[in-house]
Amino acid sequence: MQIGRLCVALAIAASAVAVTAPAGAHTFDVKQLDVTEGSLELGLDNTAHPHLPPDANRSAHDVSLDWGAHRWLKLSAVLKLENPRDDDFRLAKTAAESLLVLKPIDLERSHDIGLGWFGAIEASLHPDTTNSLVFGPIVTLAAGKLSFTANPFFAKTFGRNRVEGVALDYGWNARYELREGFAVGVEAYGTVDNLGDPPPWSKQEHRVGPAIFTEIELAKDFKITPDIGVFYGLTPATPHVAIKLNVGIPLSRR
Numbered sequence: 001m002q003i004g005r006l007c008v009a010l011a012i013a014a015s016a017v018a019v020t021a022p023a024g025a026h027t028f029d030v031k032q033l034d035v036t037e038g039s040l041e042l043g044l045d046n047t048a049h050p051h052l053p054p055d056a057n058r059s060a061h062d063v064s065l066d067w068g069a070h071r072w073l074k075l076s077a078v079l080k081l082e083n084p085r086d087d088d089f090r091l092a093k094t095a096a097e098s099l100l101v102l103k104p105i106d107l108e109r110s111h112d113i114g115l116g117w118f119g120a121i122e123a124s125l126h127p128d129t130t131n132s133l134v135f136g137p138i139v140t141l142a143a144g145k146l147s148f149t150a151n152p153f154f155a156k157t158f159g160r161n162r163v164e165g166v167a168l169d170y171g172w173n174a175r176y177e178l179r180e181g182f183a184v185g186v187e188a189y190g191t192v193d194n195l196g197d198p199p200p201w202s203k204q205e206h207r208v209g210p211a212i213f214t215e216i217e218l219a220k221d222f223k224i225t226p227d228i229g230v231f232y233g234l235t236p237a238t239p240h241v242a243i244k245l246n247v248g249i250p251l252s253r254r
Helices: 003-017
Strands: 040-048 057-070 073-084 090-103 111-124 131-143 146-158 167-179 182-192 205-214 216-219 222-233 241-252
Touching: 167 205, 182 222, 205 241
Parallel strands: none
Antiparallel strands: 040 057, 040 241, 057 073, 073 090, 090 111, 111 131, 131 146, 146 167, 167 182, 182 205, 205 222, 216 222, 222 241
16 A cells, blocks of 8 residues: 555544544444455544433544455454543453345345345453444345445343343444435434343433435545434433544555
8 A cells, every 4th residue: 555545544543533522332333235355444433422421431432454355254353442431541342343245235226135244242351341242134225326224233241241131232324325425314323231121211222313424535546435423312311412423444455
């Protein structure tokens, strides 16, 4: 990779990870079936909360290295950082993720469905965090410039600080492509703890709001992909507003 591209990538990484505005407990990202064999990308996912509940983090940041191992398989190594309200910035977890494309979207068809499977193991790196397994399907419905993707994922904690039961940790988005490299849409995220004995609606976390999805060409054959969203809480247990800024930076592609 050219030195200029590397400098740009490092500058964007530094600015994204250095977000200090109040932020949420974890990052927000709807996993897509966009796997390119041989691609290598730096992912920077960041969240912020202008209004904090007592036990929330001021910020959360995921730094990932994503590799297209095959046209149907993406592997990722992730570092998860948190900025707690009453503590120092900390390295919370590390994770290994896989995204398996079971059926890609056929771009030659006017309507199609895509299917995939996501799996991750998260290892605690701080006494206040826990280990977890995360897994579930990825479903995409595409119709021309309109698409809908759902991530109904399940999470099971283990080891220190574990909690009982299996949680539903979902995300979905609907987007419309206004032009190449620019789309608008709606995203939603939520968590239901312990599906065997779930808490009442008022104590669950659910949020929804608008988002934009962009590609910005910084040089020939070098595009970054920022996603920006603002999400509003739907329950008393959900922070009133959450803001996300996710950026994908290609490192190489063969």
